[in-house]
Amino acid sequence: MSATTPRITAVDTYDIRFPTSRELDGSDAMNPDPDYSAAYVVLRTSDGEPEGHGFTFTIGRGNDVQVAAIDALRPHVVGRSVAELCADPGSLSRDLIGDSQLRWLGPEKGVMHMAVGAVLNAVWDLAAKRAGKPLWQLLADADPEWLVSQVDFRYIADALTPDEALELLRKGRQGAADRSRHLREVGYPAYTTSPGWLGYSDEKLTRLAAQAVADGFTQIKLKVGADLEDDIRRCRVAREAVGPRIRMAIDANQRWNVAEAIEWTSALAAFDPYWIEEPTSPDDVLGHAAIRRGVHPIKVATGEHVQNRIVFKQLLQAGAIDVLQLDSARVAGVNENLAILLLAARFDVPVCPHAGGVGLCELVQHLSMFDYVALSGTTEDRVIEFVDHLHQHFLDPVVIDNGHYRAPTAPGFSAEMDQAAIDTYRYPDGAFWAADLAGGGKEELS
Amino acid sequence: MSATTPRITAVDTYDIRFPTSRELDGSDAMNPDPDYSAAYVVLRTSDGEPEGHGFTFTIGRGNDVQVAAIDALRPHVVGRSVAELCADPGSLSRDLIGDSQLRWLGPEKGVMHMAVGAVLNAVWDLAAKRAGKPLWQLLADADPEWLVSQVDFRYIADALTPDEALELLRKGRQGAADRSRHLREVGYPAYTTSPGWLGYSDEKLTRLAAQAVADGFTQIKLKVGADLEDDIRRCRVAREAVGPRIRMAIDANQRWNVAEAIEWTSALAAFDPYWIEEPTSPDDVLGHAAIRRGVHPIKVATGEHVQNRIVFKQLLQAGAIDVLQLDSARVAGVNENLAILLLAARFDVPVCPHAGGVGLCELVQHLSMFDYVALSGTTEDRVIEFVDHLHQHFLDPVVIDNGHYRAPTAPGFSAEMDQAAIDTYRYPDGAFWAADLAGGGKEELS
Numbered sequence: 001m002s003a004t005t006p007r008i009t010a011v012d013t014y015d016i017r018f019p020t021s022r023e024l025d026g027s028d029a030m031n032p033d034p035d036y037s038a039a040y041v042v043l044r045t046s047d048g049e050p051e052g053h054g055f056t057f058t059i060g061r062g063n064d065v066q067v068a069a070i071d072a073l074r075p076h077v078v079g080r081s082v083a084e085l086c087a088d089p090g091s092l093s094r095d096l097i098g099d100s101q102l103r104w105l106g107p108e109k110g111v112m113h114m115a116v117g118a119v120l121n122a123v124w125d126l127a128a129k130r131a132g133k134p135l136w137q138l139l140a141d142a143d144p145e146w147l148v149s150q151v152d153f154r155y156i157a158d159a160l161t162p163d164e165a166l167e168l169l170r171k172g173r174q175g176a177a178d179r180s181r182h183l184r185e186v187g188y189p190a191y192t193t194s195p196g197w198l199g200y201s202d203e204k205l206t207r208l209a210a211q212a213v214a215d216g217f218t219q220i221k222l223k224v225g226a227d228l229e230d231d232i233r234r235c236r237v238a239r240e241a242v243g244p245r246i247r248m249a250i251d252a253n254q255r256w257n258v259a260e261a262i263e264w265t266s267a268l269a270a271f272d273p274y275w276i277e278e279p280t281s282p283d284d285v286l287g288h289a290a291i292r293r294g295v296h297p298i299k300v301a302t303g304e305h306v307q308n309r310i311v312f313k314q315l316l317q318a319g320a321i322d323v324l325q326l327d328s329a330r331v332a333g334v335n336e337n338l339a340i341l342l343l344a345a346r347f348d349v350p351v352c353p354h355a356g357g358v359g360l361c362e363l364v365q366h367l368s369m370f371d372y373v374a375l376s377g378t379t380e381d382r383v384i385e386f387v388d389h390l391h392q393h394f395l396d397p398v399v400i401d402n403g404h405y406r407a408p409t410a411p412g413f414s415a416e417m418d419q420a421a422i423d424t425y426r427y428p429d430g431a432f433w434a435a436d437l438a439g440g441g442k443e444e445l446s
Numbered sequence: 447m448s449a450t451t452p453r454i455t456a457v458d459t460y461d462i463r464f465p466t467s468r469e470l471d472g473s474d475a476m477n478p479d480p481d482y483s484a485a486y487v488v489l490r491t492s493d494g495e496p497e498g499h500g501f502t503f504t505i506g507r508g509n510d511v512q513v514a515a516i517d518a519l520r521p522h523v524v525g526r527s528v529a530e531l532c533a534d535p536g537s538l539s540r541d542l543i544g545d546s547q548l549r550w551l552g553p554e555k556g557v558m559h560m561a562v563g564a565v566l567n568a569v570w571d572l573a574a575k576r577a578g579k580p581l582w583q584l585l586a587d588a589d590p591e592w593l594v595s596q597v598d599f600r601y602i603a604d605a606l607t608p609d610e611a612l613e614l615l616r617k618g619r620q621g622a623a624d625r626s627r628h629l630r631e632v633g634y635p636a637y638t639t640s641p642g643w644l645g646y647s648d649e650k651l652t653r654l655a656a657q658a659v660a661d662g663f664t665q666i667k668l669k670v671g672a673d674l675e676d677d678i679r680r681c682r683v684a685r686e687a688v689g690p691r692i693r694m695a696i697d698a699n700q701r702w703n704v705a706e707a708i709e710w711t712s713a714l715a716a717f718d719p720y721w722i723e724e725p726t727s728p729d730d731v732l733g734h735a736a737i738r739r740g741v742h743p744i745k746v747a748t749g750e751h752v753q754n755r756i757v758f759k760q761l762l763q764a765g766a767i768d769v770l771q772l773d774s775a776r777v778a779g780v781n782e783n784l785a786i787l788l789l790a791a792r793f794d795v796p797v798c799p800h801a802g803g804v805g806l807c808e809l810v811q812h813l814s815m816f817d818y819v820a821l822s823g824t825t826e827d828r829v830i831e832f833v834d835h836l837h838q839h840f841l842d843p844v845v846i847d848n849g850h851y852r853a854p855t856a857p858g859f860s861a862e863m864d865q866a867a868i869d870t871y872r873y874p875d876g877a878f879w880a881a882d883l884a885g886g887g888k889e890e891l892s
Contacts, residue, residue: 031547031550059546060547066551069508069511072508283601285731
């Protein structure tokens with residue numbers, strides 16, 4: 001190999017935390033005080049060309065553990081050829097997931113798997129930047145055979161074979177040019193969670209729900225699950241604010257046991273909820289199947305905490321969900337999300353991604369837009385979550401226009417954060433935290 | 447609270463790694479070169495009385511990530527009253543699992559959950575030492591009501607209610623005194639994996655298998671899954687060495703897809719394998735159910751990588767396993783293992799724990815012995831795995847006698863490691879590693 005082959009020279013990691021808990025933004029029945037955080041990674045390169053940026057998302061404490069897990073992957077990445085990495089991110093994916101010693105810490109779940117996701121997201125940012133395309137377009141333009149080569153079929157071949165995946169992708173290309181044009185003109189439908197946080201007053205809920213409709217959204221979402229009487233009141237308030245034709249999803253953030261989920265959801269049925277999201281543990285495939293039978297015709301949705309393609313496979317096999325909510329930073333990055341999109345297409349279940357937090361909207365829009373242009377071929381019953389927090393810290397923030405995500409045009413995965421944000425919110429030594437901690441601001445356990 | 451109330455003054459953590467990969471001990475189809483490691487924790491106390499020792503187990507790289515995760519739990523533990531902690535470990539369990547920000551990193555799975563397990567194992571060691579009893583006896587002597595209070599029924603109440611658990615425990619106490627006496631006399635049956643590591647020659651396999659029978663074991667286990675022709679030969683060799691009446695389990699360490707698991711296992715059926723262990727991903731409940739149907743009458747076993755009680759619940763609900771292999775250090779410690787033992791009893795599935803590694807035999811014997819004395823009431827079709835590695839580093843190592851674990855008599859959870867072992871194998875600055883790394887011994891990625 002030539003000494004001048006561009007290579008990855010460093011994997012730099014950053015513990016970045018935003019003090020969102022102080023405004024009760026993002027409060028729900030399981031997460032009363034999240035500090036939206038990113039375990040952020042930059043792949044430095046030897047040639048001075050664009051670098052790869054990626055991250056996984058946490059809600060505060062433990063973001064340092066997540067950074068330590070990314071650090072543990074460094075030896076697999078440093079020294080790799082940039083060109084080889086961009087030509088075949090799947091090769092790195094297999095090496096990272098397959099590290100036999102690190103695999104013990106999962107396998108393929110939790111901290112270690114999210115760390116793999118952060119690194120692979122950075123690799124795909126690098127690949128898209130160097131291809132001069134937004135990631136959604138890089139994926140939509142790619143050969144179906146190459147896309148199939150990027151997917152790990154281990155543990156899912158009983159539900160989806162490489163041949164079946166190839167057929168889905170070939171079929172998905174029919175009409176892709178028209179859909180790509182439509183996407184650039186109209187964007188991809190969004191729904192908004194901004195009105196419905198548990199910590200908000202009824203007045204604020206009413207105001208934000210009405211604003212959402214005025215802004216062109218056709219679906220909103222409310223957090224539920226802490227107190228049934230409160231939920232009944234809040235659902236009534238929200239339904240009155242948006243009228244009968246706006247879809248209103250509700251989200252319990254894993255609060256319930258199976259029987260409780262059925263009872264509680266049924267008690268809110270009068271307000272015509274569109275889906276019940278995360279009614280119970282994300283690990284409980286059979287529980288979701290029972291809940292779905294019990295709350296019909298209200299739909300069941302989950303996915304933001306579903307650990308990998310293997311659990312998604314079973315949720316689909318068991319007929320446990322109506323809506324699949326993949327997350328850009330929970331699983332092992334774009335490669336595993338390709339597997340999940342293919343599984344959803346195979347079972348004909350719509351994907352409505354989880355987003356919000358910090359940077360999740362920026363990332364996940366690319367996956368849904370690829371799905372629309374070159375896989376499922378439709379946006380029917382499909383919406384990407386939108387929450388209006390922290391976008392200002394990104395170089396290429398999402399743009400919402402009349403209730404739609406506008407298609408990104410800048411090369412990359414929209415993952416790159418402003419250097420000023422990094423310098424300010426790096427924990428514990430960034431400008432904000434240094435001042436805050438010196439002032440005795442936040443206790444370790446608030 | 448009195449200033450003289452004994453309290454936890456520190457949570458000290460240690461990254462301890464043994465260079466086991468150099469001897470090919472512990473090699474299997476997914477783990478070719480494990481360095482058995484412990485993320486080790488000591489709860490220091492203010493009163494000079496016994497401290498609590500605990501750990502979780504990894505196989506090398508990433509043990510530092512595991513230690514970082516335990517460190518993240520420290521603020522929940524330091525300052526607690528020792529008496530309150532020992533009287534109600536479940537209270538700490540709820541606080542650790544329920545930390546809303548750390549929970550995002552799971553929930554209840556992987557690195558963060560294993561960290562909770564390490565801390566809770568140390569708490570139970572502390573409680574048993576202070577009660578002057580080996581842990582199995584502390585649990586067997588405890589009031590059923592108190593044991594039920596130690597279990598988190600969230601997400602499992604559809605399969606096991608607190609009332610049902612109480613009934614199982616009350617029934618389990620009938621005849622407990624007789625079984626306790628029998629246990630002290632005869633011990634608890636073991637099986638041995640020592641002959642069957644993938645890296646061993648046929649000659650070594652034959653010799654160790656024959657030795658196992660001579661030592662009084664009635665079951666051995668072979669690693670399979672790397673190469674079918676090799677497996678056929680090794681199964682034949684082992685079966686010839688032990689004769690027809692010794693149970694011979696086989697273990698694929700998650701190597702296969704569903705169809706492959708059925709085909710490969712069927713190809714080894716001629717050698718009368720007792721169970722096929724970890725045929726596929728530990729996350730694949732429905733896959734295990736399909737494999738069980740496909741390989742009948744060969745039994746299906748899994749559990750060492752099953753992340754929590756919720757997945758065990760589903761494996762039982764789906765009729766996916768014949769044998770439940772809980773692990774002492776994969777889930778959130780003794781409290782969650784009580785839930786798992788109760789679920790197994792509820793579904794009448796025998797528990798044959800995973801052990802080996804470093805210290806897993808020491809820990810898990812207590813759980814099986816409690817199960818025998820005061821819950822399931824039987825050792826029929828129940829065996830604890832035994833591997834003869836690294837026991838010399840513990841103050842109260844397991845003792846195997848005629849194929850049985852002898853019941854521990856020393857107070858505690860048998861979790862405490864020799865200070866000399868800690869000083870020697872602490873990574874990277876213990877005596878062994880400092881010398882080894884200075885000598886250019888082990889590469890980061892071997």
